Amino acid sequence: MGKLIYEGTVKVDFDDRTLAHLQLVIGTKLRRGEPFHFTWRDDASIGDGRTTVWIHPRCSLVYKFYGSRKPQLNPAWIDALAYTANSPTGLYLVPEPAMPRAEGVEEHDLAG
Structure with missing residues (x-):
């Protein structure tokens, strides 16, 4: 479980x-x-x-990760989150869409 700290006072777990x-x-x-x-x-x-x-260039943000490994990023989720961030309501969490499959990888190849 990680933590986002905004301006040193607002702390939220993700x-x-x-x-x-x-x-x-x-x-x-x-x-x-x-x-x-x-x-x-x-x-x-x-x-x-x-x-x-209100997130702005001069605000203080700290991203505290508790795991030692960087998670694999899902480009579709990044796009969905960026879409909300660019809306009048601003950034909010949306469910993670399915991870796009790598081209040329068959479903049975993913099963291991």
């Missing part, structure tokens, strides 16, 4: 895989100088509401 995808999408937007809202659902233990923060 699994490492989700956090890696968010890091890529957020980093891309910030490199372009594009501020945006980021909204997530809060855990039931803190009220089961939602939190929104």
Whole structure:
């Protein structure tokens, strides 16, 4: 389980895989100088509401990963998250789509 820390005070847990995808999408937007809202659902233990923060080039973000391995990134999920980040409502989590298969790989090859 990883952690995103915003401005040193707002801390939210995401699994490492989700956090890696968010890091890529957020980093891309910030490199372009594009501020945006980021909204997530809060855990039931803190009220089961939602939190929104304003992400901008001068904000302080820390991505804390607890696993030692970098997760494999899903280009379709990156595209889906980037689509939300570019919308008027801003970035929010969407379910991960199926990982695209590598071209020329048969289904029985994936079964091992």
